[in-house]
Amino acid sequence: MHSVLTVEHHAPSLDRATTYTALIPDTGTPPFAVLYQLHGASDDHRAWLYKSNILRHVDGLPLVVVMPSGENSYYVDAWERMVVDDLPAHVARTFRVREGRAAIGGLSMGGFGAIRLGLKYPEKYASIYAHSSKLVETGDDHDAAVIAAQVDRKKMPALAFDCGVDDYLIEHSRTFAATLKSLGLPHEYREHPGAHTWDYWEEHLPDALAHHKQVLGL
Amino acid sequence: MHSVLTVEHHAPSLDRATTYTALIPDTGTPPFAVLYQLHGASDDHRAWLYKSNILRHVDGLPLVVVMPSGENSYYVDAWERMVVDDLPAHVARTFRVREGRAAIGGLSMGGFGAIRLGLKYPEKYASIYAHSSKLVETGDDHDAAVIAAQVDRKKMPALAFDCGVDDYLIEHSRTFAATLKSLGLPHEYREHPGAHTWDYWEEHLPDALAHHKQVLGL
Amino acid sequence: MHSVLTVEHHAPSLDRATTYTALIPDTGTPPFAVLYQLHGASDDHRAWLYKSNILRHVDGLPLVVVMPSGENSYYVDAWERMVVDDLPAHVARTFRVREGRAAIGGLSMGGFGAIRLGLKYPEKYASIYAHSSKLVETGDDHDAAVIAAQVDRKKMPALAFDCGVDDYLIEHSRTFAATLKSLGLPHEYREHPGAHTWDYWEEHLPDALAHHKQVLGL
Amino acid sequence: MHSVLTVEHHAPSLDRATTYTALIPDTGTPPFAVLYQLHGASDDHRAWLYKSNILRHVDGLPLVVVMPSGENSYYVDAWERMVVDDLPAHVARTFRVREGRAAIGGLSMGGFGAIRLGLKYPEKYASIYAHSSKLVETGDDHDAAVIAAQVDRKKMPALAFDCGVDDYLIEHSRTFAATLKSLGLPHEYREHPGAHTWDYWEEHLPDALAHHKQVLGL
Numbered sequence: 117m118h119s120v121l122t123v124e125h126h127a128p129s130l131d132r133a134t135t136y137t138a139l140i141p142d143t144g145t146p147p148f149a150v151l152y153q154l155h156g157a158s159d160d161h162r163a164w165l166y167k168s169n170i171l172r173h174v175d176g177l178p179l180v181v182v183m184p185s186g187e188n189s190y191y192v193d194a195w196e197r198m199v200v201d202d203l204p205a206h207v208a209r210t211f212r213v214r215e216g217r218a219a220i221g222g223l224s225m226g227g228f229g230a231i232r233l234g235l236k237y238p239e240k241y242a243s244i245y246a247h248s249s250k251l252v253e254t255g256d257d258h259d260a261a262v263i264a265a266q267v268d269r270k271k272m273p274a275l276a277f278d279c280g281v282d283d284y285l286i287e288h289s290r291t292f293a294a295t296l297k298s299l300g301l302p303h304e305y306r307e308h309p310g311a312h313t314w315d316y317w318e319e320h321l322p323d324a325l326a327h328h329k330q331v332l333g334l
Numbered sequence: 335m336h337s338v339l340t341v342e343h344h345a346p347s348l349d350r351a352t353t354y355t356a357l358i359p360d361t362g363t364p365p366f367a368v369l370y371q372l373h374g375a376s377d378d379h380r381a382w383l384y385k386s387n388i389l390r391h392v393d394g395l396p397l398v399v400v401m402p403s404g405e406n407s408y409y410v411d412a413w414e415r416m417v418v419d420d421l422p423a424h425v426a427r428t429f430r431v432r433e434g435r436a437a438i439g440g441l442s443m444g445g446f447g448a449i450r451l452g453l454k455y456p457e458k459y460a461s462i463y464a465h466s467s468k469l470v471e472t473g474d475d476h477d478a479a480v481i482a483a484q485v486d487r488k489k490m491p492a493l494a495f496d497c498g499v500d501d502y503l504i505e506h507s508r509t510f511a512a513t514l515k516s517l518g519l520p521h522e523y524r525e526h527p528g529a530h531t532w533d534y535w536e537e538h539l540p541d542a543l544a545h546h547k548q549v550l551g552l
Numbered sequence: 553m554h555s556v557l558t559v560e561h562h563a564p565s566l567d568r569a570t571t572y573t574a575l576i577p578d579t580g581t582p583p584f585a586v587l588y589q590l591h592g593a594s595d596d597h598r599a600w601l602y603k604s605n606i607l608r609h610v611d612g613l614p615l616v617v618v619m620p621s622g623e624n625s626y627y628v629d630a631w632e633r634m635v636v637d638d639l640p641a642h643v644a645r646t647f648r649v650r651e652g653r654a655a656i657g658g659l660s661m662g663g664f665g666a667i668r669l670g671l672k673y674p675e676k677y678a679s680i681y682a683h684s685s686k687l688v689e690t691g692d693d694h695d696a697a698v699i700a701a702q703v704d705r706k707k708m709p710a711l712a713f714d715c716g717v718d719d720y721l722i723e724h725s726r727t728f729a730a731t732l733k734s735l736g737l738p739h740e741y742r743e744h745p746g747a748h749t750w751d752y753w754e755e756h757l758p759d760a761l762a763h764h765k766q767v768l769g770l
Numbered sequence: 771m772h773s774v775l776t777v778e779h780h781a782p783s784l785d786r787a788t789t790y791t792a793l794i795p796d797t798g799t800p801p802f803a804v805l806y807q808l809h810g811a812s813d814d815h816r817a818w819l820y821k822s823n824i825l826r827h828v829d830g831l832p833l834v835v836v837m838p839s840g841e842n843s844y845y846v847d848a849w850e851r852m853v854v855d856d857l858p859a860h861v862a863r864t865f866r867v868r869e870g871r872a873a874i875g876g877l878s879m880g881g882f883g884a885i886r887l888g889l890k891y892p893e894k895y896a897s898i899y900a901h902s903s904k905l906v907e908t909g910d911d912h913d914a915a916v917i918a919a920q921v922d923r924k925k926m927p928a929l930a931f932d933c934g935v936d937d938y939l940i941e942h943s944r945t946f947a948a949t950l951k952s953l954g955l956p957h958e959y960r961e962h963p964g965a966h967t968w969d970y971w972e973e974h975l976p977d978a979l980a981h982h983k984q985v986l987g988l
Contacts, residue, residue, distance in 0.1 A: 123775050
């Protein structure tokens with residue numbers, strides 16, 4: 117299985133120490149592609165590792181998985197800089213990762229982060245997969261629909277997302293899917309049985325990994 | 335030597351996961367007294383463990399040392415609640431610690447936190463020792479001098495602090511010592527050679543531990 | 553959910569530093585009952601946390617879960633002393649755990665450890681639940697059948713174990729169940745679909761927790 | 771300062787999971803040179819980080835520091851393979867480290883490991899620095915004097931070691947220095963005030979780093 121690394125470092129955008137978890141493949145040959153996987157509100161860099169079986173699901177994939185702490189930031193402002201600038205810079209100087217675009221994913225607040233950052237920085241991310249996303253319509257730069265309307269279509273990442281039919285946030289995903297359709301932006305949106313729970317994310321994490329695998333050509 | 339524990343928990347005041355480091359004595363008999371030791375700006379719960387020899391300095395002391403992350407918060411607002419309420423509650427339900435007042439210490443931003451929280455909550459802290467404190471005069475509840483003027487003198491913690499003569503913040507400590515003197519509040523203030531550096535804190539951490547040891551009767 | 557603690561300590565039986573993972577309940581009132589959960593060969597104290605969803609499965613249970621590293625020791629000799637003596641002593645001086653007998657469980661090499669140590673030290677363990685156990689017949693003190701034949705029947709722990717029908721070790725469990733039957737020792741043995749895989753252990757960990765919950769009266 | 775990484779991985783030579791600590795520079799440009807720094811008996815991969823100020827002492831050095839756990843193995847047999855084969859292979863596929871020879875160091879049991887492995891595998895190590903080494907004369911492959919007599923002199927690493935005059939092991943270092951002299955092998959041996967204590971190692975770790983810095987051309 118992948119090695120599990122706990123990385124304590126200084127993040128310039130936060131001007132302080134923070135910690136991320138990284139999974140490093142024990143098969144395949146570096147340089148490796150990278151997936152940035154974001155947690156939801158109230159959680160931290162350990163959430164995916166502790167509450168899902170992500171370590172087993174990535175077994176055999178030549179993919180470095182980087183899981184930062186985003187606190188309750190929604191990955192905007194200083195945390196946007198942390199995820200988009202600091203983290204890739206730290207990963208690139210530390211690990212043997214390939215150049216070129218990464219994948220980004222997450223759940224709930226992290227699903228929002230994955231979609232918003234993925235579409236806002238298409239030169240950095242080739243693949244997006246979000247679960248149960250919290251996509252509030254604010255009408256400004258924090259609004260994924262506003263970002264989507266401005267996306268550089270030539271660089272548009274391969275975008276997929278899903279949501280459980282009993283998720284209290286499902287209208288967020290449905291509305292966003294309708295917006296993408298009206299904008300003519302390619303995407304995959306799927307609904308499955310389930311609610312806003314780790315059982316749901318555990319079940320659909322493999323869908324996300326399969327998407328990234330295909331897009332990144334792994 | 336003490337065991338080193340990394341504690342990942344949910345902090346109600348922050349409404350999210352956070353992590354503290356705890357040192358648990360391998361000698362003596364529980365329940366143990368507790369020292370809350372606060373880091374400075376840009377650092378986290380690992381700073382004292384990694385950058386000083388605190389693990390060696392507490393060897394043989396029947397004292398649990400709890401080192402939280404305070405981010406760059408100055409330990410006010412939600413972080414004040416975290417340090418003063420959440421952390422002791424989590425420590426008390428987790429570890430075999432004695433009832434009654436704890437000790438609190440720190441450096442720079444954490445020296446400020448130790449002095450301000452120690453004086454604001456004298457029913458919780460019996461002993462305060464701060465190094466190289468950043469004590470800005472704001473004139474409100476964030477100002478240690480304002481807090482000191484209001485302290486319940488019958489519960490006044492045993493307060494000691496020091497600063498290096500080449501520390502760029504030394505006027506903070508001098509001004510605060512003068513304020514304490516004018517208020518007639520008992521305290522110990524010492525200046526030593528040195529600046530705002532880990533060499534200084536490494537050298538004077540034993541002074542802090544000796545102070546807490548005496549006050550807590552260890 | 554439970555807090556996750558990484559505990560770095562000195563083990564007298566090994567005469568060296570080692571590390572265990574502990575899960576501490578965030579609900580209920582201490583002192584808490586304790587489950588010692590053992591990993592299989594090639595794994596370490598992180599295996600159950602990383603490769604199963606044990607953190608979610610114990611949610612709401614007022615139970616401390618202690619997961620040591622047993623290296624490839626089969627939990628005999630110095631490691632037997634570590635698990636049976638050092639670990640409970642360290643847990644008892646560190647955490648707020650209740651007196652009286654604990655629960656013990658594990659998989660494969662750890663299933664062997666749980667059955668063998670549970671039956672050898674019935675004054676220490678009230679409840680045993682083992683998955684996919686490696687139970688080699690050696691005819692000596694390392695042989696669970698030998699230990700079972702000598703168990704103090706008045707203190708006999710509540711013993712349960714299971715195995716997947718496609719597990720390459722299934723004859724170990726079947727033979728041991730037959731031995732217990734011939735000895736007239738009460739036990740529960742169940743077979744389920746599945747093999748020697750984490751999918752199997754993920755699926756049947758809740759059975760183990762339900763068993764311990766009932767036996768410990770949680 | 772360097773980032774601090776905790777690396778949980780599978781070691782083929784041990785056929786099980788183990789953990790090392792790595793320090794990754796925050797200055798300089800990869801690929802970085804590597805120092806393998808070994809702990810003494812009873813300690814583990816955290817010893818240098820927790821009990822010395824190594825994190826501060828390497829500040830600014832473009833050097834990756836890898837600190838494995840060697841248990842009480844003296845770094846022979848399976849552990850020799852772990853340190854000499856597994857660890858560099860894992861480091862090379864994970865981190866951006868430069869090809870060519872590394873540095874190796876340690877204290878007591880780890881000083882023995884550094885000298886013995888450094889001299890036995892001069893194609894792998896360019897620089898050796900050992901403190902307070904435990905160098906037992908066994909007359910076989912475990913004996914550093916035997917290894918020294920067989921060293922490939924064209925590849926001889928730059929060897930330096932020190933010991934405290936009050937160290938109970940000082941005759942080990944003196945005898946080995948005499949052996950090196952009689953063999954005509956270049957080396958530096960220094961004695962300093964002090965005993966077999968962390969105060970001594972804290973004080974002389976900078977000597978070791980200065981040696982490696984010069985030899986590695988950092």
